[in-house]
Amino acid sequence: MHYELPIGAFIAAFLVLVPLPWHWRARNVPTLSIIAWLFFSNIMLAVNSIIWADSIAITARVWCDIATKFQVGATMALPACCLCLCIHLERIASVRQVRTTVEEKHRRMLFDFAMCWGLPIISMALHYVVQGHRFDIVEDFGCRPATYVSVAAICLVWVPQLVVVVLTLLFAGASLYHFFRRRLTFARHLQDTNSALTPSRYFRLMSMAIAQMFWATFLTVTNMWLTCGGGLRPWISWADVHSDFGRIGVFPRAFIPVDQWNWTYFIFWTVPITAVMFFSFFAFGQDAMKEYTACFGIARRVLHIPEKVKPVQSATAFAPRFPTIDRKSTTTSGYTTDADTVQSKLTHDIPLTPHSTSSFGTDIPPYDGTTDYDSMHKSASLSEAHFPHNVHDMA
Known part of the structure; x- marks a missing residue:
């Protein structure tokens, strides 16, 4: 059993939840959607690797129906969420949006929900067109979606993902252009637009979206090239593609070529890696540090850990000393x-x-009136003055 598979997936699912509180307070639908898709994707991968560890038994069929469709939707969800995020950032950075009203926020939230959840659901429905059979089971990795490799599969599965990725990169480039063009007055511009973003948060979101899109482009192109490398199957008719639709493909490890096995192993880790990338962009910011401090305070109160009292250093006042x-x-x-x-x-x-x-x-002596000057100003005569004769007289 590959113990690293479920452990890595569960850790990634936990890490992606760390930035959840401040994104929830900001009501940022794209980032919240990314968190949800990555969390459930990692949980499903972990459960699959536990159920089918060293096994190819055909069990949990309903679970596999749900998990495979969710995997198809997740491949479209991440580019769609990043596209919504980049559209919003580009609108803020440009001069087209002066202030965000309540109606504008509601319209933007509806658009974000449609893109982050509606578009992946449409992708799931379109996948049924090229779904040759129910699903496949791969030893150690569990159930995987089945695709009838053809021209229709390229147009319905991979091309829409690449189109969304390209649009995301275009909006990200426009956002960076506006950012660097107004870099000196960008903080004031964000305040004028009534946005909760700061320049550091803006740049962090933009960097995350760009990094995720380059990563998604690499995965989509590589997966399409390896899947279609063995040739395309002819599209004859709907009935031909969906004949024997209830069949479940089983792939034991001994029958899988080494190159294909290594690629399957790498594909499994792409989802935890994506979650770690998302976590790394938001885990070390100012908002994260505030949340860590608050969580530590709650844990300290629950566990009754006494708080260290710092000694108060009082400033010593300077008091001049006079004889x-x-x-x-x-x-x-x-x-x-x-x-x-x-x-x-x-x-x-x-x-x-x-x-x-x-x-x-x-x-x-006192003034006696006989002298013509005040005796208070009378100085001692030289005969009365005593000067030291040597150094010992100084003592």
Whole structure:
């Protein structure tokens, strides 16, 4: 049993659901449709690989009828959804749409539903025209749709897909042209159009659509070339093509050529790869990070995980330190400053130079009216000043 087949498909189905919440809030019908088609496609592939692991038993016939038709519709659904998305993006980027009204939104949603779901249903109905028998069962891969390989099959199955892909690429090219033409004022233009898109979201959607269309083009062309490589069968009549319609083809692995087996194995993985591509374009944006944070908060509350409290770093205010000087009254005839007291108050404060006690011991007599100037401005005589004789006097 190939255990990697169901595991890979289930993982891809889970990944494609990760961007669902913010696309649901945006009511973006094309992206929601892509999520739905990819999710159910991966689930069906996973179930098929489990039921028919190392087996070719003809079981679950109704399931196979539904699964094979869904596979046919899914091959048309992805190009159709990307086409709707590119049409909407091109309309926003151009000057044709100034503002989006409520009526315009309703009409656009109806058009998106018709393209994303109506066109695949039409593709399923047209496939019945070239459905030679009920379905096929391939060992390890399960049921696959059966197609009568003819000119009618090319016109009804593969050509419509290529037409939708080409239209998508044309609208994507026009959108990129408008984007780069107005790249300097594009954010303001999106605000003027009353759109919920930002330039980063716009470019992400556009890149996703272009990447998916190149991938779909490669798969469609390669599948058509390998399927029709063995030659086309003649279209004789409706009755001839649908004769023995209830037949179920069975293909054990031992009877399948190696090249055909490898291609079948690759075709299985194309659907999970497409889902991973879609996930990668939306899993690392700003919206995704917000959703991850919200989910982690819910899980933390459910599991009762305490939240880390970050220590609050208070800013230390700068308080200037000023020396405090005690003034002591020694006599009634004046004021005296005790230099020793001052020096004791200045410990670890602003240093004073010179550091001698006599420098700040000047005695100022009061004004007696005999001198012709104010004694407050009388300076000490040079004989009273004390200067250090050597470096030890500085102490």
